[in-house]
Amino acid sequence: MKQQLDADLSDPGLFDRGIPQQLFKELRAMDGLAWNPLPDEGEDAGFWSVGRFDDVAAVSRDPETYSSAMGHIQMYNIDDDALSARASMIDMDPPDHTRLRRLVNPGFIPKVLRTYTEVVRERAGRLLDDMLADGGGDWVDRISKPIPIGIICDMLGVPEKDRDLMIEMTDYLVAGTSAEPLDPTAYGNTTPLRLLPFNSPAAHGLREYARRLGDERRANPKDDLVSQLVSMEINGERLTDEEFTNFFRLLIFAGNETTRTAMSHLAIHMADHPGQFEKIKTDAALLDTAVEEVVRYSSPILYFRRTATRETELGGTKIARGDRVVMWYASANFDETRFEDAQTFDITRPRMPAHAGYGGGGVHTCLGAGLARIELKVLIEEILARNIRIEIDSEPEYVSTNFVNGVEVLNVKLTGDAKS
Amino acid sequence: MNFTVSDVIVESEIITSFLLTPEAPLKRDFVPGEYLLFESSSDEGDPIRREYSISGVRDGDIRITIKREVAPEQDLPHGVMSTRFHDVVKKGDIVRAAGPMGAFKLDRTSDRPVVLLSGGVGLTPVVAMAHDLAGTSRQTIFIHACENGRVHALGAEMRQLAREHENIVNHFLYRAPTAEDVKGRDYNTEGMISRKLIEDLTPGCDCDFYLCGPGPFMTAMYDMLHDMGVATDRIAYEFFGPATVLRPKTAEPNKAPTPAEGGPTVAFKQSGVQVAWDPAEQNLLEFAEEHGIMVDFSCRAGSCDTCKTRVLKGDVSYPIEPFERPGPGYALLCCCVPDGDLELDI
Numbered sequence A: 001m002k003q004q005l006d007a008d009l010s011d012p013g014l015f016d017r018g019i020p021q022q023l024f025k026e027l028r029a030m031d032g033l034a035w036n037p038l039p040d041e042g043e044d045a046g047f048w049s050v051g052r053f054d055d056v057a058a059v060s061r062d063p064e065t066y067s068s069a070m071g072h073i074q075m076y077n078i079d080d081d082a083l084s085a086r087a088s089m090i091d092m093d094p095p096d097h098t099r100l101r102r103l104v105n106p107g108f109i110p111k112v113l114r115t116y117t118e119v120v121r122e123r124a125g126r127l128l129d130d131m132l133a134d135g136g137g138d139w140v141d142r143i144s145k146p147i148p149i150g151i152i153c154d155m156l157g158v159p160e161k162d163r164d165l166m167i168e169m170t171d172y173l174v175a176g177t178s179a180e181p182l183d184p185t186a187y188g189n190t191t192p193l194r195l196l197p198f199n200s201p202a203a204h205g206l207r208e209y210a211r212r213l214g215d216e217r218r219a220n221p222k223d224d225l226v227s228q229l230v231s232m233e234i235n236g237e238r239l240t241d242e243e244f245t246n247f248f249r250l251l252i253f254a255g256n257e258t259t260r261t262a263m264s265h266l267a268i269h270m271a272d273h274p275g276q277f278e279k280i281k282t283d284a285a286l287l288d289t290a291v292e293e294v295v296r297y298s299s300p301i302l303y304f305r306r307t308a309t310r311e312t313e314l315g316g317t318k319i320a321r322g323d324r325v326v327m328w329y330a331s332a333n334f335d336e337t338r339f340e341d342a343q344t345f346d347i348t349r350p351r352m353p354a355h356a357g358y359g360g361g362g363v364h365t366c367l368g369a370g371l372a373r374i375e376l377k378v379l380i381e382e383i384l385a386r387n388i389r390i391e392i393d394s395e396p397e398y399v400s401t402n403f404v405n406g407v408e409v410l411n412v413k414l415t416g417d418a419k420s
Numbered sequence B: 001m002n003f004t005v006s007d008v009i010v011e012s013e014i015i016t017s018f019l020l021t022p023e024a025p026l027k028r029d030f031v032p033g034e035y036l037l038f039e040s041s042s043d044e045g046d047p048i049r050r051e052y053s054i055s056g057v058r059d060g061d062i063r064i065t066i067k068r069e070v071a072p073e074q075d076l077p078h079g080v081m082s083t084r085f086h087d088v089v090k091k092g093d094i095v096r097a098a099g100p101m102g103a104f105k106l107d108r109t110s111d112r113p114v115v116l117l118s119g120g121v122g123l124t125p126v127v128a129m130a131h132d133l134a135g136t137s138r139q140t141i142f143i144h145a146c147e148n149g150r151v152h153a154l155g156a157e158m159r160q161l162a163r164e165h166e167n168i169v170n171h172f173l174y175r176a177p178t179a180e181d182v183k184g185r186d187y188n189t190e191g192m193i194s195r196k197l198i199e200d201l202t203p204g205c206d207c208d209f210y211l212c213g214p215g216p217f218m219t220a221m222y223d224m225l226h227d228m229g230v231a232t233d234r235i236a237y238e239f240f241g242p243a244t245v246l247r248p249k250t251a252e253p254n255k256a257p258t259p260a261e262g263g264p265t266v267a268f269k270q271s272g273v274q275v276a277w278d279p280a281e282q283n284l285l286e287f288a289e290e291h292g293i294m295v296d297f298s299c300r301a302g303s304c305d306t307c308k309t310r311v312l313k314g315d316v317s318y319p320i321e322p323f324e325r326p327g328p329g330y331a332l333l334c335c336c337v338p339d340g341d342l343e344l345d346i
């Protein structure tokens, strides 16, 4: 009999009030891994839950044993045809993965990312001033949603007029992981939902959009990432059309909901611990550690899954070939053996040991971590520059999914000195 | 489609125009800026295709204007297609071309003033634009840079256009005027296009810019406009060669820092780059990137081994402790810095 937790971690309802800390504590305390049955998928179906930091890192760093390509990277299974229809670098293993990373990496090196600092500052400043003028509102809607999607669109070269459509489509994408039913024909979709990422028709909409934008930039290149992606050649290799549209879609999703989540949690922490953030004004070095702590504590992506390519063992538990292995970053980030007072939010926590917010290490480590760091850093700076006080107006509403630690609505009151 | 060459007009020592009568009406009117794609075959029978921008129309005929491309060095062949046009094609001949096509087009829906910036033979599409704009309410500034009067094409035509239409203003720059060139008559400025010149000619102007010219010209113009604060979506451009993406200069150009007294030097062997180590850099991965060398990477935190690189000479030290240090003779660039002079196999 495989040992189990007393709860079903595949149930989105468990995450309705944030990370289920108590459950994860129990998971980390178990001797081996916990088996989580998925009775809807069959009698023997289920996945292993990995909760301790070191175990998560061991899985994450060993793509030969724990594959991203064989099986899905979310906990539920999908058919093989659906898998291949969706493939972007995040669901690949080396060497396919290596090739794609090589082709897109140049857009994400620190030297390039730094050039977005002032763009972020401009956007964040404007949005904060507007919101201050109103004395508050829904932080998610006014700040955490528009900044990350705005920056991704700036980076890719999506025209301003299409930004709302992008927000709508990404919202709709994540809705595919929640319980709500989706209109399969939205955005002119004709592909069966099961073949689409997140089973969402918005995935079709995004692909079509990417295709059009790519064609446009191929003909008339501009100063943006899309133009670069459709034209760049490295060692005689370039992205195929399909690889390009898949990557575009991956970026829009991966760079958006994640950073949004971190920004929403940032507001909650600033409301709860104003004194901690105040310290940054006199000790600038705390800005970087604050950003890391916000991501650790919010764990925007709760988990990713791998699939065992061979029989193996982890933490004393035997894993069979084909078993699903779920790395709970949201648990690893509170591992008391790695982080002192792990449950305490503390912006002075040293950068090392590093958290698993951007993944447990290894080749899939978040491509956009550098950008996310810049976005969070600048947002904090701009909040502090305006002496903004955030007060939570009503209990935050969480997105109903077990995949992102998203906040749906966060009503706040704001006071401070607008700059414009 | 086939075109009959109805006239050949020598525009300058190196530039000649060809008037072409289409055998059937074009499938649609061309938009100024567009080009035709000419097809021919090489001596070996391989197809060769070259683009030539439409530089104007006359009595329903389409005009293209071609520069003779000569070999940059003695033993190399001259440009195939342009030489053929200059030396072989004559009045009455048939040539094949497809189009009109292209994405570099005059935006006729805008009502902003227009600045047309060209270098050398890059003037062809913008001359067509100037004709289209003549007599409209849009102020049009035509700025053209070339070597001197001997190679200046379509100058008389542009002067006439400016005389006849109030909204067209010319400004010609010669890099090296000859004794025959008269300032004020043939050209306005000696030298190259400067930021001051653009600012003087377009004071406070919220304009649409169209650029066409050789690569270095385009890069310089694009960077200059960018520095002036012109939004990228106000700048349209065409390269007369393989398309390249213009981006604003990002960070400061990479100046190799002068080595601190006795500071280490890092050599990237395969890339042929040798630079003084900058102690302000966090690690060798970022240092390499600063100098334009792209190293494969994933995690940038010592856990994935992607940036593991062979050390040919010297040693490194690890201010950031990676998950596992690589074996002897290798370095994880994202976590290490040079410990004395270093040679890497990238």
Ligand SMILES: Cc1cc2nc3c(=O)[nH]c(=O)nc-3n(C[C@H](O)[C@H](O)[C@H](O)COP(=O)(O)OP(=O)(O)OC[C@H]3O[C@@H](n4cnc5c(N)ncnc54)[C@H](O)[C@@H]3O)c2cc1C
Binding pocket: B035, B050, B051, B052, B053, B054, B065, B066, B067, B068, B069, B070, B071, B072, B076, B077, B078, B079, B080, B081, B082, B083, B102, B121, B124, B125, B238, B239, B240, B241, B242
């Ligand atoms: C959209 C567009 C519009 C254009 N419009 C115009 C226009 O209006 N007018 C115009 O004149 N041009 C225009 N061009 C450029 C034109 O299409 C041709 O590229 C140009 O005429 C050269 O073609 P070619 O066949 O003569 O030379 P190619 O045979 O392509 O050779 C190009 C150059 O390379 C040199 N060369 C040949 N072999 C070598 C070698 N082994 N090593 C080094 N160098 C070598 C040749 O001597 C020549 O100088 C346009 C291009 C584009 C893309």
Ligand code: HEM
Binding pocket: A060, A068, A073, A089, A090, A091, A101, A152, A250, A251, A254, A255, A256, A258, A259, A262, A295, A299, A300, A301, A304, A329, A356, A357, A358, A359, A360, A363, A364, A365, A366, A367, A368, A369, A371, A372
């Ligand atoms: C706080 C914000 C963010 C968090 C918490 C986050 C989290 C993650 C995690 C956990 C992974 C690992 C996936 C795996 O191991 O399978 C990942 C991968 C990825 N992220 Fe992020 N991310 C964030 C922001 C961004 C941004 C801003 C971008 C893009 C601009 C981005 C693009 C990507 C991409 C492309 C991958 C796949 C990398 C690969 O497979 O090699 N992310 N991210």
